Amino acid sequence: RLPEIDTVEKVVELLKTRERIIVLTGAGISTSLGIPDFRSKGSGLYARLESLGLSDPQEVFDIDVFNDDPTIFYSIAKDILPTTQRFSPTHAFIALLQQKNKLLTNYTQNIDNLETLAGISPDKLIQCHGSFATASCVKCNYQVPGTTIFPEMQRGVVARCDRCLSLCASTPTTNPLTGKKRKRRIKNTPPASRKKKFSEDSSAEEEEMNYREAGVMKPDITFFGQMLPDTFHKRLLGNDRDKVDLLICIGTSLKVAPVSEIIGYLPPDVPQIYISKTPVNHIEFDVELLGSCDEVVVELCRRAGWDLTHEMIPKE
Numbered sequence: 108r109l110p111e112i113d114t115v116e117k118v119v120e121l122l123k124t125r126e127r128i129i130v131l132t133g134a135g136i137s138t139s140l141g142i143p144d145f146r147s148k149g150s151g152l153y154a155r156l157e158s159l160g161l162s163d164p165q166e167v168f169d170i171d172v173f174n175d176d177p178t179i180f181y182s183i184a185k186d187i188l189p190t191t192q193r194f195s196p197t198h199a200f201i202a203l204l205q206q207k208n209k210l211l212t213n214y215t216q217n218i219d220n221l222e223t224l225a226g227i228s229p230d231k232l233i234q235c236h237g238s239f240a241t242a243s244c245v246k247c248n249y250q251v252p253g254t255t256i257f258p259e260m261q262r263g264v265v266a267r268c269d270r271c272l273s274l275c276a277s278t279p280t281t282n283p284l285t286g287k288k289r290k291r292r293i294k295n296t297p298p299a300s301r302k303k304k305f306s307e308d309s310s311a312e313e314e315e316m317n318y319r320e321a322g323v324m325k326p327d328i329t330f331f332g333q334m335l336p337d338t339f340h341k342r343l344l345g346n347d348r349d350k351v352d353l354l355i356c357i358g359t360s361l362k363v364a365p366v367s368e369i370i371g372y373l374p375p376d377v378p379q380i381y382i383s384k385t386p387v388n389h390i391e392f393d394v395e396l397l398g399s400c401d402e403v404v405v406e407l408c409r410r411a412g413w414d415l416t417h418e419m420i421p422k423e
């Protein structure tokens with residue numbers, strides 16, 4: 108549903124005339140690809156997690172909960188792994204703004220990294236909540252490409268740090284039976300499954316010990332209780348706030364700070380547009396375009412006379 112025609116025309120006029128646009132995006136821009144958002148009733152990830160019995164489903168992304176018991180996050184990790192190599196018409200719209208030299212910055216809360224796939228250049232993109240591109244050890248900060256831990260995430264098994272494991276292994280221990288020094292074993296899989304069989308074998312116990320001592324790997328996505336990347340504040344306050352001439356928020360409930368606070372930091376004379384299926388009550392926008400964001404941006408581009416091409420947009 109699009110609002111009154113004159114409102115849409117006003118937005119189209121802004122799109123055509125403004126040249127330093129901030130686009131703030133959330134999970135709603137990827138739902139047309141089959142990736143669930145977080146808070147939509149019924150279909151959102153948090154509704155699906157109710158069966159876990161947590162007091163608040165957001166706890167799966169809470170850093171204290173993760174540090175206490177990483178198995179909770181790993182039990183649902185496969186549900187949030189990037190599963191597609193496609194981007195949506197809304198991603199294509201943001202890339203089109205970039206092509207037209209109108210994109211100041213895309214602040215995305217999404218961790219699916221699809222902006223990069225759509226061609227948004229790294230100097231135009233702030234991944235406010237990080238991404239799956241890398242993963243780090245919570246103990247020694249050793250960083251690896253995110254794909255390294257995808258197999259464990261798929262299997263729902265806590266990934267341990269290879270560097271911690273090899274450090275453990277290179278520290279010689281004493282064989283209690285022979286009194287001889289020996290190297291520890293390395294294995295980045297929980298030895299629990301083999302424990303029964305080898306329960307009499309002291310090397311299995313060592314393996315278990317190495318595994319427990321090694322740090323847990325965490326994808327470099329921002330959990331509740333963690334700071335946002337430095338670039339977020341630097342870019343917003345050190346550059347964008349003084350340059351922006353239009354704000355477009357797309358597919359986000361704006362429930363999570365500090366991203367939701369971006370709007371309050373911008374000069375009040377900068378027009379603010381909100382595009383989403385669900386209206387927000389806690390923030391007032393100049394214009395709300397409610398509906399599927401793909402449909403809204405396709406219509407805006409059609410009226411602007413812009414050629415937005417994408418496999419999901421029917422050719423006229």
Ligand code: OAD
Pocket residue numbers: 132133134135136138139144145146147151165168216217236329330331357358359360361362363382383384385398399400401
């Ligand atoms: P939410 O799930 O909170 O909000 C998504 C919004 O997009 C909702 O308002 C939906 O109605 C809307 N929406 C869904 N599909 C849409 C579509 N096809 N077209 C238009 N609108 C659509 O997701 P975010 O606002 O991104 O953080 O959530 C923010 C943060 O909360 C996430 O980054 C994540 C989460 O907890 C962390 O994990 C740290």
